[in-house]
Amino acid sequence: MKKNGTLGAGGWMLGLVLSLLFSMVLGVALIWLSIDRNDTAYTIHKMQKRVEEARSHVNKLEVERDSLLSPYVLGKKAEELGMGMADPGQVRRLEKQ
Numbered sequence: 001m002k003k004n005g006t007l008g009a010g011g012w013m014l015g016l017v018l019s020l021l022f023s024m025v026l027g028v029a030l031i032w033l034s035i036d037r038n039d040t041a042y043t044i045h046k047m048q049k050r051v052e053e054a055r056s057h058v059n060k061l062e063v064e065r066d067s068l069l070s071p072y073v074l075g076k077k078a079e080e081l082g083m084g085m086a087d088p089g090q091v092r093r094l095e096k097q
Contacts, residue, residue: 067073078084
C-alpha cells in the first residue's frame with residue numbers, strides 16, 4: 001500500500017484475482033448445492049412412492065381380511081370342514097382372575 005492509502009498496480013491485480021477466485025469457489029459451491037438438492041428431492045420422491053405403494057398394499061390386505069372374515073365366507077368354510085353349531089354345554093367360558 002502506498003503512503004496515500006491507495007493500492008498500486010500490483011495490489012489492484014491481486015484484488016481482482018482474489019475476487020475472481022472467490023467467485024469461482026462460490027460458483028462451484030452453488031452447483032454442488034444444486035446437485036445435492038436435486039438428489040435429495042429425487043430420494044424424497046422415491047420414498048413417497050414407496051409409502052404410497054405400502055398404503056395401497058395395506059388397504060388391499062384389509063379388504064381381503066374383511067372379506068375372509070365375513071359371516072357368509074366363514075359359514076361356507078365351516079360347512080366345508082363339517083362344522084356346525086355348538087350344542088348347549090359344549091362351549092365353556094373361562095373367567096380371567
